[in-house]
Amino acid sequence: MYFNETHEAFRASVKRFVDREINPNMDEWEEKTVPLHDLFKKMGDLGFLGIRYDRKYGGQGLDYWYETVLLEEIGHIRGMGVPTAIAVQTNMATPAIAAFGSEYLKESYLKPAITGDMVSAIAVTEPDAGSDVFAIQTKAVKKDGYYLLNGSKTFITNGTQADFLTLLARTGGEGYHSFGLFIVPTDLEGFHVNKKLDKVGLRSSDTAELFFEDVKVPEENLIGDDREGFIYQMQQFQHERFATLPGTCAAVQDMIDMTVDYLRQRVVFGKPLITKQVLRHRLAGWVTRNEALKQLTYHIVRKKMEGQDATKEVSMGKLLAGQLISEVATGCLQMFGGMGFMNETLISRYFRDTRILSIGGGADEVMLEIIARIEGF
Ligand SMILES: Cc1cc2nc3c(=O)[nH]c(=O)nc-3n(C[C@H](O)[C@H](O)[C@H](O)COP(=O)(O)OP(=O)(O)OC[C@H]3O[C@@H](n4cnc5c(N)ncnc54)[C@H](O)[C@@H]3O)c2cc1C
Incomplete structure (x- = not known):
């Protein structure tokens, strides 16, 4: 009732990929962590990382039903660490760039995330703020041409392998309108991966604690308005x-x-x-x-x-x-x-x-x- 022949053909291609390229490696990846650049490049080449995104940026321009098919099929991966890593790339770190990002951010970060040339992570949680997102303390202070970022994030999935983070930080202002959402490249000076965390489960995915010490984030890496990140x-x-x-x-x-x-x-x-x-x-x-x-x-x-x-x-x-x-x-x-x-x-x-x-x-x-x-x- 919900899926037509085209959906089912797409389902078959994702299933084939999971059966051939992911499931046979799961035991090894549980031990060593999934190599995300390698996996995402293969998925990007097949168009799996940008189902709903605009064709202009390498996406497929398809709808939520196709996204659902993809998510159902990666749900058949033998363990949940890898589906989580993939969903970070498709549904957690990139939707805000597509919805609110500038042309520059879409070209420089959304596009390579869709093609699998860049690995992304979403950095919201901090040691003293998880459920209560409003309590985050990481600060981004506006300077001349950049934001000076200081603070830390924890439990960040894909954190040791990410090329960029979609990161929430305090920018000043009132109430909920006092946060900015930034794209932070992980090759900027002052960024450190403190450690890969040792987890009970999702052992194939990497989860990290991250530190930011006077990181200069270029002002063009701000998503939308610097008061509306929350x-x-x-x-x-x-x-x-x-x-x-x-x-x-x-x-x-x-x-x-x-x-x-x-x-x-x-x-x-x-x-x-x-x-x-x-x-x-x-x-x-x-x-x-x-x-x-x-x-x-x-x-x-x-x-x-x-x-x-x-x-x-x-x-x-x-x-x-x-x-x-x-x-x-x-x-x-x-x-x-x-x-x-x-x-x-x-x-x-x-x-x-x-x-x-x-x-x-x-x-x-x-x-x-x-x-x-x-x-x-
Ligand atoms: C493996 C893993 C991967 C993660 N990946 C990411 C990531 O990629 N990016 C990111 O930003 N974060 C990530 N997180 C963080 C995750 O989203 C937080 O752990 C989660 O939001 C809970 O926050 P907390 O751990 O600080 O728990 P706390 O906020 O300290 O809450 C502890 C417990 O208190 C209870 N509680 C909380 N609020 C209430 C309430 N209002 N009423 C009653 N009870 C309540 C809940 O049972 C909760 O589990 C990850 C976490 C893990 C473990």
Whole structure:
């Protein structure tokens, strides 16, 4: 009902790429981290990094349905570190450049991000400010021809490999109108990657702590107005949060499929485990909730296609996705028994990787707060 032949042909090409170029490398990348320049160049050559972006900058000029197809198919990657790294490039660090950036920024940063010649990262979170974005302390002070940047950012995905950061900093002024969103090239003097962080999951992606000491960011690297960065970032978060939904549906389905295969062949008390009604019902409940999440996702796409605001639905989807994917990963691992706790069993990777979804990009409680506010209570 939602996808036509052209969508399905596109889906097949992304699937082929995932099966050939990504999944066979996942075990190695879990150990060594995904080499993003290499991967993004290949994806850029195939047009996968600029689905919705203007053809003028190397994009495909397609719509949200095609973006959904891409996000669904990268959701089938065997582990969530690489889909996260890709989504940073397509849905987290670049939407604000496309929406509010100058021609110069689009030519110099959006275009190479789309072609895969540059790796990007989104730098909002700081050691003392995560959920409360308003509390960030990194400062960009306007000087003659540049902004002087001082501060630090943490938990930055793609942070050790990025060529540029889309970075939120305080610029002075009142209330929410006191932030600028900047494109910060990582070869500027005064920028340091303090360290690559050691994480529970998403081990194939790199996550870094970054420092800025008197970094001179050229004034043309400011996105839009230097008082409106907070507003731009709130809009950019909508693309980020939406990006988690299609991939969650795909990963939940994959976890269920691999668990059903195991339950069919694992004999306990003289019968395959799949014959136990309590397990079959648990699986059926997850399939049901995953279908509901998928339908909410498609409803959001329809709203976006109509140009309607979908903040409430995206927040609901992000909340549901984080809760469902963690429950399914934990529950499926339980059904694998001791084998589920072995690193050689793929479900153990999902168990580690899925936990972040209820925290990153706005924790569950932040989503609930947004929903409550929109509901008016
Ligand atoms: C692997 C990983 C990758 C990340 N990638 C990036 C990135 O690329 N760029 C970037 O900028 N950031 C990134 N982050 C940061 C992420 O977005 C933050 O961790 C997240 O927003 C939560 O912020 P915090 O960690 O400071 O938790 P805190 O803000 O300290 O919150 C702690 C907990 O308190 C609860 N809480 C928060 N607010 C409320 C509330 N209003 N009511 C009730 N409870 C509440 C929540 O349960 C929350 O988990 C990443 C984080 C991780 C772990």
